[in-house]
Amino acid sequence: MLALVAAVAMVGGAFAVRGGAFDGGDGSAAGGLLGSEPDVLRLHCATELAEACALLAAGDDRIEVQDERAGLTTDALLSGAPLSSDVWLAPRPWVEQVRELGRGAPLGEPTDVLARSPLVLAAFDEAATGCAGEPVGWRCIGGASGVRPGIQPLDDTAGLFALAQAGAAYLGRESYATNDFEVEPEGGGAPFVDWAADLLQAVPQAAFRTPLAAMLATETATFDFAATIEAVATTAIAGTRQEGSLRLIYPLPMATVDVVAVALPDADGDAAAALLELLEGGAGAGALADAGWRVEDRPLPPGADAAVGLGPDDGLPEAGVLAALRSRFA
Amino acid sequence: MSRRGRLAAVVLAAVLSASCVGLDDGEEDEASGPVSGLGDPGDCIVVDMAVSSEKIDLLTELARTFNDSDEAQVGGRCVFVEPRSKASGAAAQLLADGWQNEEAEGPQPVVWSPASNAWGAIVNQRLDDRGEPPMAPASEPFMLTPLVIAMPEPMADALGYPETPIGYADIVGLSQSEEGWAAYGHPEWGPFRLGKTNPNFSTSGLSALIAQSYAATGTTRGLSLEELARPDVIAFGEAVESGVVHYGDITMTFLNNWFRADQRGTALTYVSAVAVEEKSLIDYNLGNPDGVLDPGEEPRPPRIPLVAVYPKEGTLFSDNPYIVLDAPWVDEDEAAGAAAFGEFVQRPENQQQVLEFGFRPGNPEVAIGAPIVAANGVDPAQPTATLEVPDPPVLVDLLDRWGDQRKKARVLLVLDISGSMGEPADGSSGGGPTKLDLAKEAAIGALDDFNEDDEVGLRVFSTNLGPSEEEEYLDLVPLTRIGDIREQLVTRIRDQFPTNGTPLYTATGTAYDAVLAEYDPARINAVVLLSDGVNDDGQVGDDQEQLETLLATLRAGSEGQASRPVRVFPIAYGEEADLATLRRIAEGTNAAVYSARDPLTIDKVFTAVVSNF
Numbered sequence: 001m002l003a004l005v006a007a008v009a010m011v012g013g014a015f016a017v018r019g020g021a022f023d024g025g026d027g028s029a030a031g032g033l034l035g036s037e038p039d040v041l042r043l044h045c046a047t048e049l050a051e052a053c054a055l056l057a058a059g060d061d062r063i064e065v066q067d068e069r070a071g072l073t074t075d076a077l078l079s080g081a082p083l084s085s086d087v088w089l090a091p092r093p094w095v096e097q098v099r100e101l102g103r104g105a106p107l108g109e110p111t112d113v114l115a116r117s118p119l120v121l122a123a124f125d126e127a128a129t130g131c132a133g134e135p136v137g138w139r140c141i142g143g144a145s146g147v148r149p150g151i152q153p154l155d156d157t158a159g160l161f162a163l164a165q166a167g168a169a170y171l172g173r174e175s176y177a178t179n180d181f182e183v184e185p186e187g188g189g190a191p192f193v194d195w196a197a198d199l200l201q202a203v204p205q206a207a208f209r210t211p212l213a214a215m216l217a218t219e220t221a222t223f224d225f226a227a228t229i230e231a232v233a234t235t236a237i238a239g240t241r242q243e244g245s246l247r248l249i250y251p252l253p254m255a256t257v258d259v260v261a262v263a264l265p266d267a268d269g270d271a272a273a274a275l276l277e278l279l280e281g282g283a284g285a286g287a288l289a290d291a292g293w294r295v296e297d298r299p300l301p302p303g304a305d306a307a308v309g310l311g312p313d314d315g316l317p318e319a320g321v322l323a324a325l326r327s328r329f330a
Numbered sequence: 331m332s333r334r335g336r337l338a339a340v341v342l343a344a345v346l347s348a349s350c351v352g353l354d355d356g357e358e359d360e361a362s363g364p365v366s367g368l369g370d371p372g373d374c375i376v377v378d379m380a381v382s383s384e385k386i387d388l389l390t391e392l393a394r395t396f397n398d399s400d401e402a403q404v405g406g407r408c409v410f411v412e413p414r415s416k417a418s419g420a421a422a423q424l425l426a427d428g429w430q431n432e433e434a435e436g437p438q439p440v441v442w443s444p445a446s447n448a449w450g451a452i453v454n455q456r457l458d459d460r461g462e463p464p465m466a467p468a469s470e471p472f473m474l475t476p477l478v479i480a481m482p483e484p485m486a487d488a489l490g491y492p493e494t495p496i497g498y499a500d501i502v503g504l505s506q507s508e509e510g511w512a513a514y515g516h517p518e519w520g521p522f523r524l525g526k527t528n529p530n531f532s533t534s535g536l537s538a539l540i541a542q543s544y545a546a547t548g549t550t551r552g553l554s555l556e557e558l559a560r561p562d563v564i565a566f567g568e569a570v571e572s573g574v575v576h577y578g579d580i581t582m583t584f585l586n587n588w589f590r591a592d593q594r595g596t597a598l599t600y601v602s603a604v605a606v607e608e609k610s611l612i613d614y615n616l617g618n619p620d621g622v623l624d625p626g627e628e629p630r631p632p633r634i635p636l637v638a639v640y641p642k643e644g645t646l647f648s649d650n651p652y653i654v655l656d657a658p659w660v661d662e663d664e665a666a667g668a669a670a671f672g673e674f675v676q677r678p679e680n681q682q683q684v685l686e687f688g689f690r691p692g693n694p695e696v697a698i699g700a701p702i703v704a705a706n707g708v709d710p711a712q713p714t715a716t717l718e719v720p721d722p723p724v725l726v727d728l729l730d731r732w733g734d735q736r737k738k739a740r741v742l743l744v745l746d747i748s749g750s751m752g753e754p755a756d757g758s759s760g761g762g763p764t765k766l767d768l769a770k771e772a773a774i775g776a777l778d779d780f781n782e783d784d785e786v787g788l789r790v791f792s793t794n795l796g797p798s799e800e801e802e803y804l805d806l807v808p809l810t811r812i813g814d815i816r817e818q819l820v821t822r823i824r825d826q827f828p829t830n831g832t833p834l835y836t837a838t839g840t841a842y843d844a845v846l847a848e849y850d851p852a853r854i855n856a857v858v859l860l861s862d863g864v865n866d867d868g869q870v871g872d873d874q875e876q877l878e879t880l881l882a883t884l885r886a887g888s889e890g891q892a893s894r895p896v897r898v899f900p901i902a903y904g905e906e907a908d909l910a911t912l913r914r915i916a917e918g919t920n921a922a923v924y925s926a927r928d929p930l931t932i933d934k935v936f937t938a939v940v941s942n943f
Binding site: 204205206207208209213216217218219220221222239240241242 | 447468469470471474476550551647649651690691692694695696697698711713714715716718719
């Protein structure tokens with residue numbers, strides 16, 4: 001997607017100027033550059049960013065947060081439905097889908113990438129050590145009988161992006177198009193659509209919010225692997241009875257969730273500007289880092305594998321391909 | 331009303347098992363009225379909860395702590411959480427029907443916590459069938475306990491468990507083996523006997539039914555309507571059911587009977603395996619088979635402990651969702667109060683309390699430890715495979731098919747028509763229907779709860795009956811397939827009127843003998859005995875001897891590997907009924923006694939009794 005968008009300029013140079021308007025630490029606005037001081041800052045957050053948004057709101061009582069699966073927000077924006085928020089904090093591919101495919105009022109210009117986190121598979125030791133003799137990865141999981149992968153609904157970032165990553169693994173390349181869905185991949189095998197349908201068919205239903213939540217509560221009873229995001233996983237696992245036995249695997253090809261913020265069509269201009277400044281400033285970076293996201297110039301989150309470096313881009317197919325994946329398999 | 335509809339519509343409030351516990355997979359319901367000890371809610375926002383019975387004590391404790399805390403606040407108003415016990419199946423039907431009768435059923439709940447999410451799916455499906463929106467959103471479990479197959483330790487050892495995995499297919503093989511336990515070197519244990527609860531009432535029963543259906547198809551998920559219709563799947567289900575000793579509304583009936591049998595040294599011939607929740611098995615092994623310690627009761631471990639067999643095909647968790655209902659009677663304040671309590675119960679300190687009650691905490695921050703330890707017969711590392719809860723239409727079809735596949739029954743209804751049955755049912759009013767009037771209507775209604783292929787007979791008892799006025803009972807309809815004689819039964823029941831005395835012991839003994847004389851090993855053989863008074867046959871002097879002889883006969887017939895068990899399920903009807911004696915009669919045959927002290931509850935009680943078949 002947006003191939004080779006320049007390596008994460010986590011906090012842009014322009015920000016350095018605006019950053020001076022903030023205290024850089026506690027997230028409270030010091031005023032100065034904004035035309036007025038809005039009383040309410042309405043922040044719409046993708047579900048996987050809920051904790052970061054809650055932390056941000058805890059430091060500024062003007063902020064009102066609404067959490068929603070990014071896919072549902074995307075659908076609303078694509079249909080032109082108004083959202084009663086000023087800024088959307090979400091993984092960049094969703095924002096790009098709206099910008100490229102939307103027919104409603106346009107979104108603003110998104111910020112640079114504020115934070116990143118790689119896609120991971122959570123697994124207990126036994127499963128994590130191998131997958132039918134091969135290194136654990138999507139191609140192996142999808143082809144093995146009896147393996148119970150945990151993949152969230154495709155309205156969720158973790159679900160859709162995991163399927164996209166699985167596609168890259170199966171097809172053998174990061175960049176692929178919808179034309180590749182139906183054809184036999186290089187090296188042989190079923191067309192991707194059939195392979196992916198089998199993969200999703202193998203996902204057990206469970207009463208838990210996410211497969212990771214199920215594994216934390218019931219260990220291997222329901223899932224062998226949970227597809228999730230490093231930031232979400234490290235935060236969720238920390239302090240639980242599974243800490244120490246539940247491991248994170250970084251399947252190849254590496255893919256990351258790159259977070260941006262963007263003003264919404266019906267935003268209050270001042271509120272949107274204030275929120276964007278907060279998010280691009282120290283308060284936003286702090287909240288994101290404390291919620292387990294990798295933020296430039298911040299320490300690696302606890303539980304993240306320091307040996308795993310992130311690629312220059314997110315490793316995901318373009319927005320149109322993601323939309324097609326969701327449309328085809330949701 | 332259909333059998334299933336009628337069964338599911340019951341409220342089991344007045345039901346008592348042989349050891350005074352009741353419903354779902356735990357204790358009895360409090361259908362309505364205040365929850366003891368929680369006090370007056372005053373002007374607070376009241377969050378009424380309907381809670382499956384096995385966790386009512388836990389949630390009452392948590393509610394008490396919450397209500398007294400500063401966190402019980404929403405928008406400046408205090409919140410008062412009030413849990414009431416309600417069997418999951420009964421609550422599901424009440425919700426699907428709009429929870430109409432608050433006086434009888436308790437207040438419309440804001441929060442519903444059944445034992446399993448499957449009940450929520452059933453409610454939503456029933457609403458959808460009527461074109462109504464869902465009411466029970468999917469909800470995160472806040473505590474868990476897996477369904478296990480409880481077996482006495484020597485029996486599990488004989489089968490080689492845990493080194494040799496055991497599953498439902500093995501149980502089918504065992505229950506159909508003519509050799510029974512002799513094939514494992516233990517002829518003294520007799521045939522393999524299975525205990526299962528009625529899936530229309532009990533979460534354990536529902537989960538066991540789902541599990542055996544998956545075992546029949548060899549799958550662990552995606553159970554379909556087409557698979558349920560396959561002849562081999564139907565045959566598998568019938569084979570499992572054929573090994574059942576009787577059903578019932580709660581697993582506690584089995585566990586209490588098992589515990590009593592253990593004390594008498596006959597645990598291994600009452601039943602070989604029962605599908606129960608892991609939590610209940612822990613309670614049993616700790617010497618508290620019903621999970622409730624009554625005042626003065628000390629937990630005393632059984633002589634032969636039970637072992638939790640985690641079926642090799644996989645199992646289901648009772649996942650105890652915390653459902654804030656999306657119902658028209660729930661307002662915003664109540665929903666907010668419910669959400670606050672929902673967060674409260676998830677806190678580690680409160681989840682620690684969950685563990686102490688034998689459940690696995692839903693919050694993974696709390697480590698699993700005692701009492702979920704090997705010393706209590708369970709394995710915290712199990713289960714390693716769970717079965718998917720089927721889609722709602724499949725669940726409903728599963729229940730419908732169970733009605734056909736379950737083990738058929740052979741039941742003699744024995745009704746007391748003594749003079750006291752002519753007293754007004756509502757003692758306070760002095761008018762209206764008599765006790766006999768209500769009992770007759772309830773008995774007639776209960777006939778619909780039988781399978782068409784069940785055999786049912788009718789006998790009445792009193793003194794001075796018959797042309798000679800010397801009989802103590804009259805056989806009005808012989809044991810016959812009910813599908814052929816339903817109208818005859820209805821007519822004969824309607825014809826009854828109050829007569830003379832209450833020869834309770836003779837009536838019980840002769841009814842037992844009559845069923846035993848034509849014992850059918852392919853059926854559940856039973857007597858349903860309704861009585862409103864103490865034994866009164868005109869000869870007081872021999873009452874004690876009569877009773878001792880009767881009880882000895884009943885016990886002798888129910889024990890031993892070669893026993894031909896005839897279960898006697900008494901209904902203690904009205905305030906003058908001899909509940910204590912009727913309980914001893916039930917215990918003597920490893921059955922359960924049911925109490926309808928308030929005659930107005932007899933309709934529900936009759937339906938609960940028939941759930942055993």
